[in-house]
Amino acid sequence: MYYRVIFLLVVSLFLSANTLADTVSQQQCDIKGSGFIFAGGECIAYKEAKGDKEGSLTIVVHGTWKEGANVLARYATFADDLAMLTDITTVAIALPGYSGSSTNHFQALSHDKTKKLAADKGYIKFLDALITALKAKYKAKTVNYIGHSAGAMMGATLMGIDPGLIQNIALAGGRYDIHEISKEKDLISAVDIFDKIDKDANILLIYGTRDEISKPDVTKDFYALAKKQGLHVSIVEVKDAPHSDLDSTETSMEAISKMLDY
Numbered sequence: 367m368y369y370r371v372i373f374l375l376v377v378s379l380f381l382s383a384n385t386l387a388d389t390v391s392q393q394q395c396d397i398k399g400s401g402f403i404f405a406g407g408e409c410i411a412y413k414e415a416k417g418d419k420e421g422s423l424t425i426v427v428h429g430t431w432k433e434g435a436n437v438l439a440r441y442a443t444f445a446d447d448l449a450m451l452t453d454i455t456t457v458a459i460a461l462p463g464y465s466g467s468s469t470n471h472f473q474a475l476s477h478d479k480t481k482k483l484a485a486d487k488g489y490i491k492f493l494d495a496l497i498t499a500l501k502a503k504y505k506a507k508t509v510n511y512i513g514h515s516a517g518a519m520m521g522a523t524l525m526g527i528d529p530g531l532i533q534n535i536a537l538a539g540g541r542y543d544i545h546e547i548s549k550e551k552d553l554i555s556a557v558d559i560f561d562k563i564d565k566d567a568n569i570l571l572i573y574g575t576r577d578e579i580s581k582p583d584v585t586k587d588f589y590a591l592a593k594k595q596g597l598h599v600s601i602v603e604v605k606d607a608p609h610s611d612l613d614s615t616e617t618s619m620e621a622i623s624k625m626l627d628y
Contacts, residue, residue, distance in 0.1 A: 390468040403503060406495030409468040411460040413442040415449035423506035424448055424456040424626065425497060429515025429539070430484070431464060433474035438465040444614050451623045454510065457500060462492075475516055484516040485523070485544040485553035493520055494528045501531070510534040510626055514613040515580065519544075519555065522588075525567060526559030536622045538572040538613040539580040542588040556588070560595050569599040570625050572618050574607030600625075 395402050395409035403410050426445055428437045441458035449456040460467045463474025472489055473480045483489045501509050511532045513521035518540025525532060541547070544555040556563070569592060573585035585601065592599040602621045604612060612618060 388463075388469040390470065395468070403496075403499055405499035406492035407471045408462050408492065408496070409470070410462070410496060411438060411464075411466045412500075413438050413445055413458045415442075415445040415456045415458075417449045417452065417454040417456065419453045419455075421506060422454045422508040422510065422626075423501060423504045424452065424454050424510040424512060425500055426456065426458040427493075427511065427513045427517035427521060428458075428461065428464070429513075429517050430475040433463055433476050435474075436465050437461075447614070447619065448512070448622065451619060452626045454626060455504060457504075459496065459500075482544065482548060482550065482553055484519045485548070485555055487527075487552070487554050490520055490523050490527055490554065494524055494531065497524070497531060498528075508533045510536075512536045512538075512613060512622060513540065514538045515540065515609065522556035523554055523559070525564065525569075526556060526562040529562055529564040529567075532567060534568045534570075534625055536570040536572060536613070536618075536625060537585075538618060539574065539577055539585075539609050540571075540588075541580055541584055557591065560591065563595070563597055565596055565598060567598060568625055569597055570621055571599060571601045572604060572612060572621065573601070574604045574609065574612045574615075576606055577609040577612065579609040 390409035392404040395404040426441055428441055431437055438460050445456040445458040462469050462472040475483050509532045511521045518537035521535055522537055522542050542556040544553045571585050571589050573582045575582060589601045604615050604617045607615050
């Protein structure tokens with residue numbers, strides 16, 4: 367009986383420690399120093415690549431990865447390349463549950479207990495708060511958003527949730543109508559708020575001809591709708607490109623760099 371109690375106590379402490387490790391207060395986040403920012407109730411890890419152009423900030427938002435994945439190990443290089451091409455300070459962020467970012471309110475995009483977070487209005491509002499905090503931190507007048515997959519989907523929706531926050535946005539391999547794949551009524555995507563998107567914003571849509579997750583017609587259809595709505599939108603095809611790393615292909619990088627050369 368004694369050993370059983372000790373065993374249960376150890377297990378309880380282990381589980382509590384894991385829970386505490388995932389929950390970070392603003393004070394704890396501040397102590398972490400550079401490379402972390404507290405916004406929307408979460409302590410978010412990020413990697414910065416400096417550029418000399420003042421007043422502009424590029425934010426890179428990843429898609430759905432396995433829970434706990436070190437997304438910054440991949441996107442830090444992407445941020446470096448973008449900053450070098452554009453001379454604009456570029457920040458790659460790790461959403462909750464990735465690369466040491468907290469899970470105070472939200473789990474990882476791929477967590478078993480949460481479904482379709484990229485179409486959850488509360489999650490989009492968290493992303494809104496995060497982009498707003500980064501904009502303030504870097505004193506940016508112009509915000510450029512680069513999103514891949516779920517990151518693209520959320521970015522497009524955010525354009526309608528908070529018009530004017532983002533001036534230039536590149537969306538690679540996204541999905542823009544959640545209702546095509548889900549009948550859940552509380553979900554939101556760009557097609558639900560088309561009429562609120564800033565018509566002065568530059569929107570770049572990128573698709574790969576071999577993308578089996580977000581097939582070419584998904585982006586082409588959204589492009590047609592955006593044009594009909596009067597949005598300032600362009601579209602780029604990346605030949606033979608699959609879903610993975612679509613945002614960092616040479617064709618994508620050239621198109622993004624051209625959009626940001628204002």
